[in-house]
Amino acid sequence: MKRALKKAVILLSGGLDSTTTLAIAKSRGFDCFALTFRYGQRHSIEQKSAKKIAKFFGGKQLVVDVNPAVFQHSALTDKSIKVPMGRKIDSSKIPVTYVPARNTLFLSYALALAESIGAFDIFIGVNSTDYSGYPDCRPEYIKAYEKMANLATAASVQKKGKYKIHTPIIKMTKSQIIKTGVKLGVNYSLTHSCYNPDKKGIACGKCDSCQLRLKGFAEAKLKDPVKYANK
Amino acid sequence: MKRALKKAVILLSGGLDSTTTLAIAKSRGFDCFALTFRYGQRHSIEQKSAKKIAKFFGGKQLVVDVNPAVFQHSALTDKSIKVPMGRKIDSSKIPVTYVPARNTLFLSYALALAESIGAFDIFIGVNSTDYSGYPDCRPEYIKAYEKMANLATAASVQKKGKYKIHTPIIKMTKSQIIKTGVKLGVNYSLTHSCYNPDKKGIACGKCDSCQLRLKGFAEAKLKDPVKYANK
Numbered sequence: 001m002k003r004a005l006k007k008a009v010i011l012l013s014g015g016l017d018s019t020t021t022l023a024i025a026k027s028r029g030f031d032c033f034a035l036t037f038r039y040g041q042r043h044s045i046e047q048k049s050a051k052k053i054a055k056f057f058g059g060k061q062l063v064v065d066v067n068p069a070v071f072q073h074s075a076l077t078d079k080s081i082k083v084p085m086g087r088k089i090d091s092s093k094i095p096v097t098y099v100p101a102r103n104t105l106f107l108s109y110a111l112a113l114a115e116s117i118g119a120f121d122i123f124i125g126v127n128s129t130d131y132s133g134y135p136d137c138r139p140e141y142i143k144a145y146e147k148m149a150n151l152a153t154a155a156s157v158q159k160k161g162k163y164k165i166h167t168p169i170i171k172m173t174k175s176q177i178i179k180t181g182v183k184l185g186v187n188y189s190l191t192h193s194c195y196n197p198d199k200k201g202i203a204c205g206k207c208d209s210c211q212l213r214l215k216g217f218a219e220a221k222l223k224d225p226v227k228y229a230n231k
Numbered sequence: 232m233k234r235a236l237k238k239a240v241i242l243l244s245g246g247l248d249s250t251t252t253l254a255i256a257k258s259r260g261f262d263c264f265a266l267t268f269r270y271g272q273r274h275s276i277e278q279k280s281a282k283k284i285a286k287f288f289g290g291k292q293l294v295v296d297v298n299p300a301v302f303q304h305s306a307l308t309d310k311s312i313k314v315p316m317g318r319k320i321d322s323s324k325i326p327v328t329y330v331p332a333r334n335t336l337f338l339s340y341a342l343a344l345a346e347s348i349g350a351f352d353i354f355i356g357v358n359s360t361d362y363s364g365y366p367d368c369r370p371e372y373i374k375a376y377e378k379m380a381n382l383a384t385a386a387s388v389q390k391k392g393k394y395k396i397h398t399p400i401i402k403m404t405k406s407q408i409i410k411t412g413v414k415l416g417v418n419y420s421l422t423h424s425c426y427n428p429d430k431k432g433i434a435c436g437k438c439d440s441c442q443l444r445l446k447g448f449a450e451a452k453l454k455d456p457v458k459y460a461n462k
Contacts, residue, residue: 067295070340072347094385100346101339104383108332108339109301115331116303134385141382148375152335154325157366 005031007119008166009110012036012061014049015193016213017125017169020181024168025123026057027184033117034061035110039099040068040077045201049192056190064109074099076195083196085206091133095208097195103136107145111163115153120161123168130174130216132208142167174216182222189225203228236262238350239397240341243267243292245280246424247444248356248400251412253288255399256354258415263290264348266341270330271299271308276432280423287421295340305330307426314427316437322364326439328426334367338376342394346384351392354399361405361447363439373398405447413453420456434459 008030010022025032034057036050047063054061068077075081075096084095103126110122126137135141142165149163150156156163169177181188193213194203203210205228217224239261241253256263265285269278278294285292299308306312306327315326334357341353357368366372373396380394381387387394400408412419424444425434434441436459448455 062298062300064298064301065296067293067340069293070295070343070347094389098385100386101343101380101384104379105336105339105343108336109298112301112332112336116301135388136383138382141379144375144379144382148372148379149332149335151369151372151375152367153332154329154366155331158325 005029006121007031007033007117008121008123009033009035009114009117009119010123011106011110011125012050012054014046014053014191015125015209016181016188016191016216017127017177019053019186019188019191020177020184021123021125021169022053022057022059023181023184023186025166026059030121032057032059033113033119034059035106035113036061036063037066037106037109038063039066039071042076042079042083043192043195043197045197046192049190052190056187062113066105070105071099071102083207085196085204087208089132089208089211091131094133094135097132097208098134101136104145107165111149111153114163115155120155120163121166122163123166125169126167127169127172127174127177129171130212132212137170139167139170142170173219174212175219178216178220178222191226198229205229236260237352238262238264238348239352239354240264240266240345240348240350241354242337242341242356243281243285245277245284245422246356246440247412247419247422247447248358248408250284250417250419250422251408251415252354252356252400253284253290254412254415254417256397257288257290261352263288264344264350265290265292266337266344267292267294268297268337268340269294270297270302273307273310273314274423274426274428276428277423279432280421283421287418293344297336301336302330302333314438316427316435318439320363320439320442322362325364325366328363328439329365332367334365335376338396342380342384345394346386351386351394352397353394354397356400357398358400358403358405358408360402361443363443370398370401373401404450405443406450409447409451409453422457429460436460
């Protein structure tokens with residue numbers, strides 16, 4: 001009899017990091033459930049990418065709506081705040097693209113879904129090397145979340161298992177992430193990273209997210225397959 | 232010039248515990264924002280109570296929809312699972328009315344809303360004395376959540392403030408909670424506690440939640456103003 005694969009929940013935005021994280025989870029033998037959020041984000045085009053990616057990896061996907069009223073004063077959700085373009089990224093300062101407690105809310109959905117489906121493994125594509133300085137991408141935050149999760153849930157308290165928040169790319173540079181993904185067969189043309197795409201979904205090439213992505217492809221000596229404006 | 236009140240977010244289900252918690256937050260001088268969830272709960276009638284209670288206390292209220300796909304295998308969300316009726320409550324065992332990671336998800340919405348509106352105080356009406364044995368009602372869980380919250384958020388990392396999860400009724404007996412609420416002017420006829428109300432919203436009197444409530448009113452030597460079936 002074939003042994004059932006272990007289930008895992010993977011936060012999938014449709015960007016480069018979460019897609020690589022999904023590929024890593026698959027490569028580790030997990031039966032992957034992708035979890036994607038609609039929260040009134042400026043770059044809602046990323047949801048289309050997430051859908052294609054989930055399909056590409058043959059996995060299940062749940063798309064959840066989050067009331068944007070809880071995500072205020074961020075350039076990603078409030079169109080009156082400009083996305084910084086062409087700035088020198090300083091990850092010691094938290095930029096205006098920070099979304100209040102976003103990873104905490106997303107991980108909490110993942111935790112509830114994991115307990116619902118009998119999974120103990122949650123994957124999140126946070127990165128604290130080539131990143132914008134968001135506090136909820138740091139290892140100490142993830143560790144504290146994991147500790148809380150194991151006190152929160154019936155399945156852990158009843159010792160059916162221990163929740164693990166996997167952060168396989170947290171210490172990688174962007175070029176290492178891309179090289180890892182390429183090895184695992186990721187089709188990066190399906191991904192979307194730009195915070196400020198035009199109406200057709202074409203990436204700006206200048207926001208933090210585009211800059212980090214382009215730097216990563218350059219360092220990996222690979223061509224980014226997505227289109228950029230004015231290129 | 233009148234000094235602005237400190238803002239707080241209060242999780243408000245419409246039950247006895249969360250209503251008393253709201254009254255306590257008001258009495259401590261907070262400008263209260265109530266946060267209520269629709270998650271496909273069997274006792275959705277509690278939302279009507281929450282609305283009336285939020286209005287009664289003159290506060291603001293946000294009602295958020297949570298996709299019930301993340302809350303599986305609970306008697307509160309899955310109508311094929313029976314709500315235990317007339318059982319002897321044993322809080323050392325987690326009952327089938329437990330909802331996966333519910334307080335974690337609700338607190339995470341509260342945290343995001345708090346950061347969005349510039350609040351650092353979150354109130355939750357968890358109780359670990361007269362309770363059903365849910366892991367996410369225990370002091371050690373709340374402490375771990377608070378620690379995580381202060382690592383997660385820009386406002387805390389930037390030292391604008393420290394998030395505090397207030398649990399004013401966590402150590403009270405149900406009768407102490409009721410007596411406290413009565414002193415603070417709570418109109419308990421507005422509240423709804425029953426997990427298994429009939430179609431008219433009349434409480435069953437036999438589920439854990441009704442039992443704990445009735446015991447509390449009896450010990451407080453007060454009459455519960457809500458209607459019960461067969462009484």
